[in-house]
Amino acid sequence: MFIPRSARRIRFARTAFVLGGVLPCAALIAWAVHRHSTAHRDALCAGWEEAVGLPLRVARVEHPLPGVVRARGCTLAAADGRPALDLATVDVEQSPTEVRLGIAAIECDPAGAGVLAGIAEDWLRRGARFRRDVVVDVGDLAWKVRRDDGRTERLPCGPVRIECVAQGDDRAVRIVRRGVGPGEDEVRIVRVAGADEAGEERLDVEASLSTPLPWAIVGAIVGSGPVAALPLGASATATGRLAATRSRGRWAGSADGRIGRVDLAACTAALPAGAAGELELDVRAIEWRDGRLASADIACAAAAGRVDRRLLEALVSTVGCRPGAGFVGAVGDRAAPFDACGCVVRIGGRGIELEGDPRLRGALAVTAGRPLLDPPHGVVPAERLAWLLAPPGAVYVPSSGAGTWLMSILPPAGAAVERTSQVGGESGAGF
Numbered sequence: 001m002f003i004p005r006s007a008r009r010i011r012f013a014r015t016a017f018v019l020g021g022v023l024p025c026a027a028l029i030a031w032a033v034h035r036h037s038t039a040h041r042d043a044l045c046a047g048w049e050e051a052v053g054l055p056l057r058v059a060r061v062e063h064p065l066p067g068v069v070r071a072r073g074c075t076l077a078a079a080d081g082r083p084a085l086d087l088a089t090v091d092v093e094q095s096p097t098e099v100r101l102g103i104a105a106i107e108c109d110p111a112g113a114g115v116l117a118g119i120a121e122d123w124l125r126r127g128a129r130f131r132r133d134v135v136v137d138v139g140d141l142a143w144k145v146r147r148d149d150g151r152t153e154r155l156p157c158g159p160v161r162i163e164c165v166a167q168g169d170d171r172a173v174r175i176v177r178r179g180v181g182p183g184e185d186e187v188r189i190v191r192v193a194g195a196d197e198a199g200e201e202r203l204d205v206e207a208s209l210s211t212p213l214p215w216a217i218v219g220a221i222v223g224s225g226p227v228a229a230l231p232l233g234a235s236a237t238a239t240g241r242l243a244a245t246r247s248r249g250r251w252a253g254s255a256d257g258r259i260g261r262v263d264l265a266a267c268t269a270a271l272p273a274g275a276a277g278e279l280e281l282d283v284r285a286i287e288w289r290d291g292r293l294a295s296a297d298i299a300c301a302a303a304a305g306r307v308d309r310r311l312l313e314a315l316v317s318t319v320g321c322r323p324g325a326g327f328v329g330a331v332g333d334r335a336a337p338f339d340a341c342g343c344v345v346r347i348g349g350r351g352i353e354l355e356g357d358p359r360l361r362g363a364l365a366v367t368a369g370r371p372l373l374d375p376p377h378g379v380v381p382a383e384r385l386a387w388l389l390a391p392p393g394a395v396y397v398p399s400s401g402a403g404t405w406l407m408s409i410l411p412p413a414g415a416a417v418e419r420t421s422q423v424g425g426e427s428g429a430g431f
Contacts (some may be wrong), residue, residue, distance in 0.1 A: 004399040010277065011141055016161070018407075023141050024049040026054065027308060028207070032162070033068065039201070040061070041058060041060060041061045044058070044061055044069060044071075045057070045058045045071075048071075048092075051120060051130075051212040052075060052076070052119060053119070054076060054078065054079060054115065054119070054131075055073065055076075055077040055081055056075070056076055056077070057061050057073075057074070057075040057077070058071045058072070058073065058074050059072050059073025059074075059232075060072050060073065061068045064091075065092055066092050067092055067094070068092070069091070069092045069093075070089060070090070070091050070092075071087075071089070071090045071091075072088065072089050072094065073088070074086070074087040074088075074089075074090050074113075075087075076115060076415060078111065078114075078115050079118075082111070084111045084114075084115040085106070085108065085111075085112035085115060085116070086107075086211055086404075087103055087106065088104060088105065088311050089103070089104050090102070090103050090415065091103075092237050092271075094132075094292065095132075096132075097133060098132055098133045098134070098275065099132050099133070099134045099135070100135045100137075101135070101136045101137070101138050102133070102136075102139075103136065103137070103138045103139065104139045104140070105138070105139055105140040105141075105142075106138055106140070106141050107142050107143075107144050107154065108141065108142070108143055108144065108217075108355045109143075109144040109145065110145070110214075110216045110219070110220035111144070111220070112218055113143075113217045113220040113221050114220040114221065114223065116221070117222075118223075119219040120164070120189070122188065122214070123164050123171065123173065124171050124172075124173060124191045124203075125191070125419060127166060127169065127171060128275045128282065128376060130164075133163075133164060133165045133166060134162075134164040135161070135162070135163055135164075135255065136161070136162040136163075137159075137160060137161055137329050138160045138161070138162070140156075140158065140159060141155045141156075141157040141158065141159070142154050142157055142158045142331065143155040143214050143217055144153060144214070145214045145216050145217070145234060145235075147200065147234050147235060147387075148263075150233050153235075155212070155214060155237075156179055157177060158175070158178070158211075158241060159178040159179060160175065160176070160177050161176055161178055162174070163175075163176075165406050168193075169191070169193035169194070170191065170193055171188075171190075171191045171193070172188065172189065173188075173189045173404040173429075174186070174187070174188050174189075175188075177211065179209070184208060184210045185208065185209060185210055185211050186206075186207070186208050187205075187206070187207045187208075187209075187283075188204075188205070188206045188207070189203065189204070189205050190203070190204040190205075190280040190413075191203055192204065200247070200248055202245060202246065202247045203245065203246040204244075205242065205244045205246075205248075205253070206242065206243050207241065207247070208240075208241050208245075208423055209238065209240060209241075209257070210239060211239070212237035212238065212260065213237060214236070214237055215230075215232045215233070215236035215237060215238055215259070216234060216236075217233050218238055226405070226409050229405065230303045230423065231263060231266045231267055231269060232262045232263065232266060232267065233261070233263025233265070233266035233267070233271065233418060234263070235258060235261040235263060235278075236260065236262045237259070237260050238257060238258070238259050238260075239257050239258050239260075240255060240256055240257010240258060240283060240299075241255065241256055241257060242254075242255040242257075243255070243323060247339055249291075250290050250291045251288060251291055252288060252289045252290065253288060254285070254286065254287045254288075255286050256283050256284060256285050256286065258280070258282055258283065259280075259281040259283065260280050260281075261280075261431050262278065262279040262280065262281060262306060263277055263278065263279075264276055264277040264278065264279055264396065265277075265300065267279070268311065270310060270389065271314075271388070272310060272311075272314070273308035273309075273310035273311035274307075274308050274311065275305060275306065275307040275308065275311060276305050276306045276307075276335075277302045277303065277304065277305020277306065277338075277341075278302060278303065278305070279300055279301070279302040280300070280301050280302070281298060281299070281300055282299040282300075282301075283296075283297075283298050284297040284298065284299060285297045285385070286298070288409075290380075291409075291412060292408075292409055293347060293409050293410055293411055294345040294348075294411060294412070295344075295346075295347060295348050295411075296345065296346065296348075297344070297346050298344070298345045298346075299343075299344045299345075300341075300342055300343050300344075300345065301340075301341070301342040301343070301357065302340065302341045303340055304337070304339055304340065305336050305337070305341070305424055306335045306336065306338070306340055307335065307336055307338060307365070308334065308335050308336075309335070309336055311317070312327065312336065312372070312373065314388055315373060316373075318379055318384055319354075319376060319380055319384050319385065319388055320375075320376035320377070320384065320386050321354070321364060321373045321374065321375060321376050321377070322373070322374040322376065323373065323374075324363055324365075324371030324372050324373055324374050325342070325370040325371055325372060326366065326368060326370035326371060326372045327372055327373065329371075336367065336372070337367060338367045338372055339364065339366050339367055339369070340357075340360060341357070341360070341365035341366075341372075342356075342357030342359065342360055342364070342365075343355060343357060343375065344356075344357075346371060347410065347411065349409060349411045350379050351380055351381045351382055352379065352381075352382060352384075352385060352410075353378075353379050353380070353381065354375040354376060354383065355375055356374060356375045362375070382406070382407065382410040382411070383407075385410075386406050386407050389406055411423050
């Protein structure tokens with residue numbers, strides 16, 4: 001027998017099947033296609049570009065977990081459009097109050113470091129644009145520096161965490177290398193809004209570096225100022241501690257540490273005569289106040305190298321160094337060799353004091369076992385070093401050249417030197 005069929009029931013079953021099965025599957029397929037489309041990638045990229053404030057290119061995006069977007073083939077450019085940082089993968093997770101970024105590896109050169117420092121500065125100063133906290137976990141950070149011979153050197157740093165947090169109008173950035181002891185390899189920058197009676201902000205910076213950081217990276221992060229202007233060469237690295245405060249546009253602070261692999265040729269490039277060799281700087285203590293150097297105690301040492309005879313003569317005639325037994329034979333040569341050199345430089349309100357290296361029997365440099373230069377007697381006025389840096393034929397040292405820069409940071413003549421035990425006091429921001 002045939003089972004009676006109703007056309008109405010058949011149409012209902014077909015409609016229910018389409019509505020309950022086919023249409024949701026089609027919608028799901030369309031949604032999946034959209035999430036893998038170029039339009040979806042470009043929309044996400046445009047939002048990230050707006051947040052960062054710099055050009056950004058992304059090759060493709062994925063959604064490995066709910067609420068997580070994985071961007072592959074990312075290139076972050078500087079403001080002028082030149083590529084500055086390449087990232088293979090970036091995981092982005094957002095909530096109403098926080099953004100978390102997971103980056104597997106970064107190889108950062110000075111250009112990339114400068115771009116990242118600019119983003120951190122914008123986050124500190126532009127709270128209206130950056131309303132959410134940001135946490136960045138980098139699995140492996142390495143620095144890339146191009147040497148004078150054209151080679152690129154890679155210096156590993158390891159895993160790093162970057163935290164950008166806000167508390168009211170106060171904001172802070174903390175960068176710490178993971179897997180080290182407390183207080184090691186950590187940088188903390190705190191911006192305190194309305195810190196003084198005039199309502200101006202204060203910026204507190206604390207840094208502790210035990211892993212050598214390339215000086216080229218330091219200069220790119222700082223951007224400008226006396227630190228960035230120091231020509232120490234492409235191989236120079238820095239370790240040590242820093243505590244500084246900027247209030248009303250003036251810096252005050254203290255630092256100690258070590259700067260290694262300093263290129264003497266780069267240091268003396270601005271002088272009428274130069275030298276060659278590799279120098280090690282032991283910064284025992286340095287303090288600055290009101291934007292000027294207040295005091296410094298720095299020990300310098302270098303192995304064998306060469307020095308132009310004109311520089312030797314200038315050190316004698318301008319700075320007041322005393323010629324040693326090996327000086328007579330050296331001045332007749334275009335470039336005189338030295339076996340070793342070293343000194344202790346102490347800077348204060350009275351001027352600059354040069355002390356010879358005890359390992360060299362009190363000499364500044366030795367050649368063939370004989371002293372090449374001995375330190376001057378007494379304190380040398382800062383103007384003497386300005387004359388040493390002045391271009392040939394200069395009439396007024398402060399008018400141009402490197403001497404102008406030196407006179408702008410050295411303590412003014414007769415300035416009282418007071419050592420401070422604490423810089424900036426309490427931040428008051430609670431970070």
